[in-house]
Amino acid sequence: LPQRSLADRLVASYFKHRHPLNPYIHEGTFRQRYARLWLSKDVGGEEAAPNNLAWLAVVNMVFAFGSEHVQVRPPYNGSPAGSASAKPDRARFFKRAKVLAFSSILQARIELVQALLLMSHYLHGSLELNHCWTVIGLAIRTAQELGLYLAPANFTEDIIEQEIRKRVWWGCFVIDR
Template identity: 35%
Template structure:
């Protein structure tokens, strides 16, 4: 995976959280940002497959490639709110989109996860800023169907779900409905 220089990455992520996340809180920002910091710390490993609260992106059971896919979508969305000239915004966001395309493989769809639904929603949100309405429609459709497969539409949650997990399930489901 490739990351932009730290200063640029921090700037784009801040633009995403300041301009998008406040209206579309589909991720648990504290968990997401905590894992973001591990990307820059070479002494710490990216946590995975550990028992933890399932908040999706940023949770310890979030696959690395899905996390990086979502991060690139956030960078691309952050570009849209930057002070860059329009051609630079388009070029930079297209680079992040290419990275997303390199990370999204059909085997990700074999088993659904809240993190994957969130990543697809973020990618779909970015695609709304482009000239790819069909692609946006298809990506949001995948997110929606995966969410249904996970039972996010149900008010009956797993017995061991924490209040935070319930809140994230609710947020992600309503994001699917909103984007559809």
């Protein structure tokens, strides 16, 4: 993870600029779980484990898209060129998300579909169209396995979870068109 202050700015940037275009993630739920990343395990924090790799892929995609609108200042090294602002390395966040998502590809979870949808938008924006369509196919097949195309009330009574299931399914539908 990047330093906490930068990570917080990346998350805020994502929800301000990107989330309105691709609302696959519930902001309140994301922020609660994101806050637990910074806690130690003994006080309820999350760690990288096989059951949450897809979630960590989502976090890294949020960082990747958030970095489009965030400037960072490198440490001053005495030269004017060294004090210029730069964007965080969004490609590094994408590569990390890709490793995490593909490490959890056999565990069908809604977080995996969310990560794959965000990855497909990244690839489309990078003009890597062949890879984009492959990732979209994985997202749709995982969404079908999860039954996201079915009435969400059949799976959960939680209103937020029902809404996210609908948004993720419609995200798959729209991006496939």
